[in-house]
Structure formats: structure tokens, C-alpha cells
Amino acid sequence: MAYVVPTEFVTKMVDAGESKLLMSTRDTLIRAYMAGAILALAAAFAVTVSVNTGNPLIGALLFPVGFIMLYLMGFDLLTGVFTLVPLAVLDKRPGATWGGVFRNWTLVFLGNFAGALTVAVFMAIIFTFGFSEAPNAVGQKIGHIGEGRTVGYAAHGAAGMLTLFIRGVLCNWMVSTGVVAAMMSTSVSGKAIGMWMPIMVFFYMGFEHSIVNMFLFPSGLMLGGQFTLMDYLIWNEIPTVLGNLVGGLTFVGLTLYSTHYKTAPKRALS
Secondary structure (H helix, E strand, O other): OOEOOHHHHHHHHHHHHHHHHOOOHHHHHHHHHHHHHHHHHHHHHHHHHHHHHOOHHHHHHHOHHHHHHHHHOOOOOHHHHHHHHHHHHHOOOOOOOHHHHHHHHHHHHHHHHHHHHHHHHHHHHHHHOOOOOOOOHHHHHHHHHHHHOOHHHHOOHHHHHHHHHHHHHHHHHHHHHHHHHOOOEOOHHHHHHHHHHHHHHHHHOOOOOHHHHHHHHHHHHHOOOOOOHHHHHHHHHHHHHHHHHHHHHHHHHHHHHHHHHOOOOOOOOO
16 A cells, blocks of 8 residues: 655645546536535435444444445545645646636536435435335435534534534644545555544544535425424534635645645754
8 A cells, every 4th residue: 555655645635625626517527526426425324323333432443334335436525625636726826726626616516406405305305205204214314414404503502613613624624634644655555544543533523524515404394304494504504615715725735735745944954
């Protein structure tokens, strides 16, 4: 499992950011759609495992399979482009602009949401036999997750909003570490192991991931969760997106770029 040293994989990060920034609208949307759909399936799988075994740790151990699959296939999550794409502008790559960055983020958000929503509808149909009966145990669990992580935060007011935002920050610190970890090895097994560790941490700790929530909360609404669309947007999705942006760019993208790519001058020997 060949290890790639930090100075080399950070160069790969900047190159990846440039590639994603200059990608066509069609390809950006397709890759984002598939990423959102696969991650949503992984979330449904992890919740199912947790409910059926009664052990959330097992669900967290298995959830990373979806993340690994989508990144090995070259698909894009909003959390990853938050971290990588701005590096192309900071490095003054040809054609890289902040307008292009916001265009990329918007397209990936829309693609991820469409993919996750597709799976949310599919799983809601499965959990209710085509909406012909009450949700099964997994469907009920998803509805309760939606309640606890919207109105549950709202009940604490500003403190709840702060907690939500920080969970979003910590989430993309871990998720973007997983994105970068895929660049630390040249073998499939090495990439998979590198991605597995931080993704497992974020899922088990209950941190807030904007794309996972694009599945959990719309499906929760379809499955009878006692919260509203505005609860979801104001008390989860929007603060989570902002937290994910801050966490990934600050604690992963900028730190690695500044210390391994644009390193400070060495100290002179006295």
C-alpha cells in the first residue's frame, strides 16, 4: 500500500480542486447526483443495521462503504468540494476564480440534493410498501432522527443552533480528512483504509453531514416525522452546510495547503 508523502498529496489536492472547478456543468451535475444517491443508500444501510442489531457502532463501522465507493468512482460531495476547489484559486491556477468556486458549489449542492432525494423517495416506498401501510421499524427510526435533529435543536434556541453548527464543523473536518486520505495511497486497499477511519468517527459521533441529511430529513418527512420543511432548512440543513464549509476548508484544506504546499521559510541557524 504505497504511501504518498504530504507534500505530494497536497499537490494532488490542489490539482483536484482545479479539475473540479473547470469541469463542465453536465459532468459536475452527474457526478454530484451519483454521490448524493450512493451516500444516501449508505445512510439507509447504516440506520437499518443499527436498528436491526440494536448497536449503533456496527452501523458506523459499515457506513463508510458508501463513501469509499463514491470516491473510488470519482463522484463529488459538497463537503469535498468545499475543501478542495478554493485551493485552485489560492494557488492562482489559470481560469480559477471565486465566481467559479461558487458556481461549482451550487451545482454540486443541487446534484447531491437530487440524488439524495431520489433515494429518500425510494426508501420511503420500501419502508411503507408503497405508502400503503405505516412505516416499519427503520422508517420510524428515520422519522425520529429528523425530529431530534431539528426541533430538538430548536428547543435549545441559540445554544441549539451553536451546537448544530459545531457538529457541522466537526463533521467536515473528519469527512474532508477522508477525502484527502484517499490521496495518501496509490492502492485501492490503502485508499479504503484511509477513508474508513475518519468517516466512521463522524457517523458514530452524530456529527451533521449536509448530504446525509438531504436523505434523512426528506425521508423523515415522508415517513411521518413530526417536524416541518422549514424546521429542516432552518434548524438543520442551512447551518449544517455553513458548518461543513468552515470545518473542511479551515481544518483540512487551508491547514494542509499552508504547511505542506506554501510552507513558511526555514529558520536560519544561529
